[in-house]
Amino acid sequence: MELLNTLADVGFVAPLLAAGVLMLLARGSAEPALRWATAFVLAAAVTGGLKAMLRGSADFAHFPSGHVCVAVTFYGGLFSILTSGRGGPWLNLPIVVPIALLSGWSRVETTAHSWTDVLGGFAIGAISLALLGCWRMSRPIDASARKWMLAAIILAAPVGFASYTWLGHSWRMLVE
Numbered sequence: 001m002e003l004l005n006t007l008a009d010v011g012f013v014a015p016l017l018a019a020g021v022l023m024l025l026a027r028g029s030a031e032p033a034l035r036w037a038t039a040f041v042l043a044a045a046v047t048g049g050l051k052a053m054l055r056g057s058a059d060f061a062h063f064p065s066g067h068v069c070v071a072v073t074f075y076g077g078l079f080s081i082l083t084s085g086r087g088g089p090w091l092n093l094p095i096v097v098p099i100a101l102l103s104g105w106s107r108v109e110t111t112a113h114s115w116t117d118v119l120g121g122f123a124i125g126a127i128s129l130a131l132l133g134c135w136r137m138s139r140p141i142d143a144s145a146r147k148w149m150l151a152a153i154i155l156a157a158p159v160g161f162a163s164y165t166w167l168g169h170s171w172r173m174l175v176e
Contacts, residue, residue: 004106008071019156027145036077043128064120072125
C-alpha cells in the first residue's frame, strides 16, 4: 500500500517529471515536454486551490485526491509521450484508468480519501491532460528522445525516493 502511495506522491513524481521534461527539451522535443509539464502544473494548481477552498468543509475536507491527480497527469502524460501521441486519448484510458484506480484504492484503503475524492482527482488530472492536448503532437516524437527521456526518469528515481522521504511533507503541502 505504501509503495502505491509513494509512486503517486508529488514528492516522488516531481523530480522524475523534471528529469523527463529537461531531457525532452535537450533532445529537441519541446512541444510534448511543455504540454506535459503545463498539464501537471495546471492539475496541481487546481487541486491545491480546491483543497484550500474546501479545507473547512465537513463533507469535502480532503477533496480532491492529489495523489490520484498526480498519478493520472504524470503517468498519463508519460504514456502519451512513449506512444508518441498516437491513438488519441482513447489509447491512454487502458493505462490511466488502472493507475488511477490503484492509486485511489490505496488512498481509500489507508482512509486518507473517499471515492468521491478519488473521482475528483481523476477528473482534474484527465481534464488537464485533455486541455493541453498531451496526446496530440504536431510532429512525431523522435524515438531517440523518448529513449533518453525514459532513461533520465529511471536515473531520477532515487532522487524521487529521496525527495519523497526528505521533502515529502513540503511537496505534499502544495496539493494536499
